[in-house]
Amino acid sequence: MRVVLVYPGITMEGFAKPATRPKTGYVQHGLCHISAALKNKGHKVFLIDLRQLFDWQELPGIVRRIKPDVAGITVMSMDFDVAVESARIIKETGKDIKVIVGGIHPTIVESDFLDNPWVDYVFKGEAEMTLPEILDDLAKGNVKDKTVTGRMPDLDSIPFVDRELFGVLEAPWVPFLKMPFITTVAGRGCVYNCNFCQPAERKLFGAKIRRISPERLIEELRFTKNKTGLNSLMIHDDCLVEDEKWVERFLGLYGNKDLRKPFICQGRADIIVRNPALFRDMKRYGLALLLIGFESGSQRLLNFLRKGTTVEQNYKAAGICKRLGIRIFANFMLGIPTETREEALATVRMIKKIKPYVPSPAFYTPFPGSDLFEYCKKNNLSLITKHSDYKRDPVSPKIKGIDYDFLNKILSEVKKLPPSVRLKRKIDRLTLGRFNKELIRKYNPPCI
Ligand code: B12
Numbered sequence: 001m002r003v004v005l006v007y008p009g010i011t012m013e014g015f016a017k018p019a020t021r022p023k024t025g026y027v028q029h030g031l032c033h034i035s036a037a038l039k040n041k042g043h044k045v046f047l048i049d050l051r052q053l054f055d056w057q058e059l060p061g062i063v064r065r066i067k068p069d070v071a072g073i074t075v076m077s078m079d080f081d082v083a084v085e086s087a088r089i090i091k092e093t094g095k096d097i098k099v100i101v102g103g104i105h106p107t108i109v110e111s112d113f114l115d116n117p118w119v120d121y122v123f124k125g126e127a128e129m130t131l132p133e134i135l136d137d138l139a140k141g142n143v144k145d146k147t148v149t150g151r152m153p154d155l156d157s158i159p160f161v162d163r164e165l166f167g168v169l170e171a172p173w174v175p176f177l178k179m180p181f182i183t184t185v186a187g188r189g190c191v192y193n194c195n196f197c198q199p200a201e202r203k204l205f206g207a208k209i210r211r212i213s214p215e216r217l218i219e220e221l222r223f224t225k226n227k228t229g230l231n232s233l234m235i236h237d238d239c240l241v242e243d244e245k246w247v248e249r250f251l252g253l254y255g256n257k258d259l260r261k262p263f264i265c266q267g268r269a270d271i272i273v274r275n276p277a278l279f280r281d282m283k284r285y286g287l288a289l290l291l292i293g294f295e296s297g298s299q300r301l302l303n304f305l306r307k308g309t310t311v312e313q314n315y316k317a318a319g320i321c322k323r324l325g326i327r328i329f330a331n332f333m334l335g336i337p338t339e340t341r342e343e344a345l346a347t348v349r350m351i352k353k354i355k356p357y358v359p360s361p362a363f364y365t366p367f368p369g370s371d372l373f374e375y376c377k378k379n380n381l382s383l384i385t386k387h388s389d390y391k392r393d394p395v396s397p398k399i400k401g402i403d404y405d406f407l408n409k410i411l412s413e414v415k416k417l418p419p420s421v422r423l424k425r426k427i428d429r430l431t432l433g434r435f436n437k438e439l440i441r442k443y444n445p446p447c448i
Pocket of ligand 1: 102104126185392
C-alpha cells in the first residue's frame with residue numbers, strides 16, 4: 001500500500017517561512033517507528049511534515065502527487081485542530097484515502113474523533129505490530145470498528161527507527177553539542193506516578209516500563225554513526241536513570257572508544273542523591289547536560305503533585321551535579337492548582353539558588369488523561385478553551401485562581417542569569433556553534 005504519514009507540528013512553530021523550508025528540526029519518533037515497521041512489510045511510505053509547507057494550499061497538490069491509499073496522522077493534544085484540518089483536506093482531495101489518527105491524544109480522548117467525518121479510524125496505543133495487520137485487513141475490506149487498539153511490541157524485535165523519514169537534520173538546542181546530533185527514545189512507559197502526567201502515559205504504553213536492551217541501542221547508534229555520522233546524542237526517555245543497572249550496562253558499552261560522544265538525558269533529584277556514583281560515571285562517559293524536574297520549591301506542592309521527591313533532594317542533587325561538572329536543565333512549574341504566592345516565590349528562590357545552565361519554566365497545564373486534569377475539571381479550574389492552549393510554555397493562563405501577572409513578574413528574576421553562566425554560554429556559542437552552521441549549510445534536505 002501507499003501510506004502517507006502526517007506530522008502536524010505547526011501549532012508551535014507555524015508553517016515554513018517564504019522561500020525557506022527548514023533544514024533542521026526534531027523528528028517524531030512514533031512516525032519514524034511506524035515508517036520502519038511498514039517499510040519492513042513492503043509498504044511504500046511517504047511523509048508530509050507540515051512544518052515544511054508554506055501554507056494549507058500546498059497540501060492538496062502534495063496528496064495528489066503521492067496518491068496514498070492510507071494517511072496516518074499523529075496527534076498530540078495541542079495539534080488536534082491541525083490534525084483534523086489535515087484529515088479534512090486529505091479526505092476532500094481523495095475520498096477513497098483511509099484516514100487513521102494515532103498517538104497520545106487519540107489514545108486518551110478517542111471520543112474527540114468518533115463523530116468526525118474525515119477520520120476513518122482511531123488508533124489507540126502502539127502501532128508497530130498492529131498497523132501493518134490493519135493495512136492487510138483494509139486491503140481485504142475487513143476493518144469494521146472505527147477504534148483499533150495496538151499491541152505492545154518487544155522493543156528489541158522491531159526495526160530501527162527510520163531516521164531518514166523526516167529529511168531534516170536534528171540540531172542540538174544547546175551550543176556546546178556538535179552536529180551530527182540525534183535523538184533517541186530507549187524506553188516506553190514511566191514507573192513514576194506524578195499526577196500532572198499519569199495515568200495518561202500508562203494508558204499509552206502500559207503499566208510496566210519496557211526498554212530496549214543496551215546492546216540493541218549501541219547497535220543502533222553504531223548503525224547511525226556509520227550512515228550519517230554521530231557527534232552528540234539526546235536520550236528522550238521520561239526517566240532514563242530510573243533503571244540504574246540498565247544505565248551502568250549501557251555506559252559500559254557506550255564508553256567504548258568509537259561511540260563515546262556527549263549526551264543529554266533526563267534524571268531525578270532523588271536518584272541523584274541516592275546514587276551520585278552513577279552520575280559520576282555518566283559524566284565520565286559524556287553526560288553533558290541533565291534535565292531534572294525540580295517542579296516546585298514547596299514540599300506541600302511536591303507531595304500534592306505525587307512527585308516522590310523533596311525540596312531538600314532538589315538542592316542536594318543540584319549540588320552533586322555542580323561538583324561533578326554536569327550542567328543542569330531545570331524543569332519547574334508555576335501556577336500549580338492551590339499554589340500560594342509564597343510557594344511560587346519559594347520555587348523561584350530555589351531555581352535562583354540552583355543556578356541551572358538552562359532554567360526551563362512552565363505554567364502548569366492540565367493535560368487530558370492525567371489525574372490533575374480530572375481535579376481541575378472537578379473543581380472547574382481549567383482556562384483551556386482550545387486545543388492549541390495545550391502547551392506548557394509560560395505564556396498564556398491555564399487555570400483559574402492563579403495570578404499570572406505575578407508569576408510573570410517573579411519569573412523575570414530567574415531569566416536574569418548570573419554573569420558567570422552568561423559568559424559560559426557565550427564561550428560555548430562562539431567555539432562550537434560554527435561547526436553546526438557549516439553542517440547545515442552543506443546539507444540540502446529533500447522537500448516534498
Ligand atoms: C520526545 C518528546 C518531546 C520532544 C519531541 C517532540 C515531538 N514532536 O516528537 C520535544 C522535547 C521537542 C517535546 C516537546 C513537547 N512535548 Co513532548 N514528549 C516527548 C516524549 C518524552 C517522547 C515522545 C516519543 O517519541 N515517544 C516514543 C514514540 C515511539 O511514541 P509515540 O510518539 O507515542 O508513538 C507511538 C504511539 O503513540 C502510536 N502512534 C503515534 N502516532 C501515530 C499515528 C498513527 C497514524 C498511528 C496508527 C499510531 C501512532 O504508535 C507509535 C509507535 O508505537 C513524550 C512522552 C513519552 N514518553 O512518550 C512527551 C510528550 C509527547 N510531550 C508532551 C508535550 C505536552 C510536549 C509539549 C507540548 C510541551 C510544551 N513545550 O508545551 C512540546 C510540543 C512540541 C511540539 N511542537 O511537538 C506530552 C503530550 C501530552 C498530550 N496530551 O499531548 C507527552 C506525552 C509528555 C507528557 N506526559 O506530558 N516532546
